[in-house]
Amino acid sequence: MMERIVDIATDDRHLSAYRGFLVVSEKREEVGRVPLDDIAAVVVHAHGITWSTNLIVALAERGALMVVCGSNHAPVAVCLPLDGHHGQNARLRSQWEAGKPLAKQLWREVVVAKIRWQAAVLEARGVESGAFDLLARRVRSGDPDNVEAQAARRYWPLLMGEEFRRDRSADGVNSLLNYGYTILRSLLARSVVAAGLHPSIGIHHANRGNAFALADDLVEPFRPLVDAMAVQLVKKGHSELTPESKQAFAGLIALDLAGVNGTTTVTVAATRLAQSLSQCFETGKSSGLLLPSPPSPLDLAGLEALIR
Missing domain, CATH: 1.20.120.920 (CRISPR-associated endonuclease Cas1, C-terminal domain)
Known part of the structure; x- marks a missing residue:
């Protein structure tokens, strides 16, 4: 599996999951997509970013993280999956x-x-x-x-x-x-x-x-x-x-x-x-x-x- 860091640095974008992809939209127009299976983490830096619950669930099911950063680019919150290893x-x-x-x-x-x-x-x-x-x-x-x-x-x-x-x-x-x-x-x-x-x-x-x-x-x-x-x-x-x-x-x-x-x-x-x-x-x-x-x-x- 490819491991990718997806950095969201542009204001007012919406993140959602659609048919196995992370879809990035602006004013309801798609501006980019990344296969969910390729993602290690999504790092959010910008203001006004919104996302769907389905996306968070899809990321968690794949063990990927959602990281929210402050103005100094250090993490202030991380969404992690509850289920990890079988043991x-x-x-x-x-x-x-x-x-x-x-x-x-x-x-x-x-x-x-x-x-x-x-x-x-x-x-x-x-x-x-x-x-x-x-x-x-x-x-x-x-x-x-x-x-x-x-x-x-x-x-x-x-x-x-x-x-x-x-x-x-x-x-x-x-x-x-x-x-x-x-x-x-x-x-x-x-x-x-x-x-x-x-x-x-x-x-x-x-x-x-x-x-x-x-x-x-x-x-x-x-x-x-x-x-x-x-x-x-x-x-x-x-x-x-x-x-x-x-x-x-x-x-x-x-x-x-x-x-x-x-x-x-x-x-x-x-x-x-x-x-x-x-x-x-x-x-x-x-x-x-x-x-x-x-x-x-x-x-x-x-x-x-x-x-x-």
């Missing part, structure tokens, strides 16, 4: 009953993977990243020393320059990052539900108001991929969010990554990660978590091909 009841129970020691061990694995991805992105830009290898080795169960934050303080100035500040509410490069993270967060939320897990029960993130804590946990290793794309977009003159930059970020889910089991796409890597996490909950062991391998310079060179 959902057992998996939800094992997820809920997983003890804190296991959750801490799993979070350590996630943080180590994220730091190694950050190092890979910096190396691809010709930046010495030896300190990140040392930081990754220092991460303990649950990351009580907050090595993740220590790595971030080193990472952003090296990647974006000393003047850069990560701010979810800011424009410019920050809006690029917000949008890219939204795409990958949606992908991980979908993978979590498909694996029979509940996205609100995280292994680290535990804010009561966060319905997607687990997706936020699992997206962490993939974030540097968005960072690398943002750098490439700025080099190409896309310093603000544009249709071209949105298309580039949407293409990330189909990007090829080399791994221990051969080359796969970001979508498949996300699916494998969520499925392996469910197995970890059932076995009580963190060693089976299939985290994505850090990208090679060749993998990251493929980002340029996504920019039009």
Whole structure:
């Protein structure tokens, strides 16, 4: 199945389902259609968008998401299917009953993977990243020393320059990052539900108001991929969010990554990660978590091909 992100960025459009298609209309005139079976997520940014109940049902039946974003291009609501995996009841129970020691061990694995991805992105830009290898080795169960934050303080100035500040509410490069993270967060939320897990029960993130804590946990290793794309977009003159930059970020889910089991796409890597996490909950062991391998310079060179 093809995995596509459908971005709705034009005001006053109506979305509906008709004979297996998502149909986009304006003033009752069709302006586009996409096969429902090809859709991973529908991302809504514009004002005055309406949609039919039949469309939401059709998306849910296929495991696809509807993501509604705020003015900063970060998600404010997500519609997820209630039915996921055929063994959902057992998996939800094992997820809920997983003890804190296991959750801490799993979070350590996630943080180590994220730091190694950050190092890979910096190396691809010709930046010495030896300190990140040392930081990754220092991460303990649950990351009580907050090595993740220590790595971030080193990472952003090296990647974006000393003047850069990560701010979810800011424009410019920050809006690029917000949008890219939204795409990958949606992908991980979908993978979590498909694996029979509940996205609100995280292994680290535990804010009561966060319905997607687990997706936020699992997206962490993939974030540097968005960072690398943002750098490439700025080099190409896309310093603000544009249709071209949105298309580039949407293409990330189909990007090829080399791994221990051969080359796969970001979508498949996300699916494998969520499925392996469910197995970890059932076995009580963190060693089976299939985290994505850090990208090679060749993998990251493929980002340029996504920019039009």
